[in-house]
Amino acid sequence: MTDPVDATPDDATLVRIRGLTTVLGGKTIFDALDMDIPRGKITSIMGPSGTGKTTLLKHITGQMHGDAGSVHVDGREVAALSRQGLYKLREGIGYLFQNSALLTDFDVFENVAFPLRQHTTLPEVLIRNLVLMKLQAVGLRGAARLMPNELSGGMMRRVALARAIVFDPQLILYDEPFVGLDPVALNQVLKLILTLNQTLGITSVVVSHELAAVQQIADQVMLLSNGKVVAQGDPKTIADDGSPWTRQFFGGEADGPIPFRYPAGDYATELGFAGAAK
């Protein structure tokens, strides 16, 4: 059985999300979300913690499916794909996990080589050279034989990044790629993301909280809140667009349309002061 392909795939849009609605544990994560991720560009998804940024990446890769709506990647509806179709799609997607998710049984080299060994029959010497090139790009060629438990958090993230790009996929999803990186490593990772985009035309989706980093590389920023895209635009100017969402998020204010406090009952009542106030 062949997997369905959209009759009119949009050449300019690699990921198209329409009316995506997801409810988890009674909480609405996405509320008829519409989103277009342009092909060959770097798109940054920003938003407060718990707003569903990682969940969105899981929908794009078919790890989760919404209750309503659709997610199309390169013209293929993700929820309608068979297991083989989904795996075929994922072969073209690199994914950098928030917690790196390195395979703890393997050393750094074997972690990066893992996708190549599973999906290709390349000669060992070619695998070795490809892996060393990717490790060189993240500055960890010398750490090739270290085990994951011998690495710092930032180093693990860079190894995971090398693994995500080892196939030169058409789409790379970065989930918080800048967390735990020192300024030197951060700068190199930013350059790497930019180089991959500019030289190979790889589409990148960067989930991050760090506007300063995002401003250096992203072509567009989408601000996600309350299950929708509440602001969208150029990273240099989005913070100054004057909308209450961007003002609160980039200004770091507790009060505004983006909820800071988790829904709760009356504060005084919970502390037992309600009776005393009467």
Place this chain on the structure above:
Amino acid sequence: MSARASQGRNVATNSLAQIGHCGLFLLTLLAAIPRSFRYLRETIRQLWFVGAMSLTIIMVCGLFVGMVLMLQLYHVLSIFGGTSASGMVVALSVYRELGPVVTALLFAGRAGTAITAEIGLMRATDQISAMEMMAVDPIAYVATPRFLAGLIAMPLLSCVFSAMAIFGGHLVGVTWLGIDNGTFWANMTAVVDVRTDIVNGVLLKSLVFGAVVSLIAVFQGFTTPPTSEGVAYATTRTVVASSIAILALDFVLTAFLM
């Protein structure tokens, strides 16, 4: 309905649901076997881990089980002047029951818990999700090699256990208590039947126990909540469920094979 009756009903319902879920998982596992042939290296690695690495505990325990069994039997049989039959009784007890059952219990405690904890931690640290994202089927790459390794290792470990138990019995009976060496072996070979005692006793039983323990261990690992508490509970459940399954199945198999 009283609270206790309601609680009992819930436990029964949950247990049945778990068994059903585990049955469906077994079907997924069996369906993944052809796909897992390409991960032969991983299966061999697991075979080393669950088989070869369990050898020490299996050999030591087998030796002591044989020794204590001979000691007990010698003192009981000496009352009737039948000490010459003690080698034979040791052999039959080990081949038919103690060999496969004790090996399976030890296997559940040593390899089963390790498999559950390993897979549970792989889930907790997103390694299983990472495999999914790299288009590598975790059932074929992680679950099936461990299941097959358990299936292959158990009969072999059971044979080693039985051999060590016989050696332990010989050590105590012949070397220490002075039973005649010829009588020890002659009585044993006269009574032990290869098909009934070795094939049905040691091999078939341990094959079934290996399948059950490996299935439970892998299933618990894959279905545990990805938290430290979840992994701790799952490893405990592996030992408890495996022990009950081994003893219950031992009765059923013995009843059918006798």
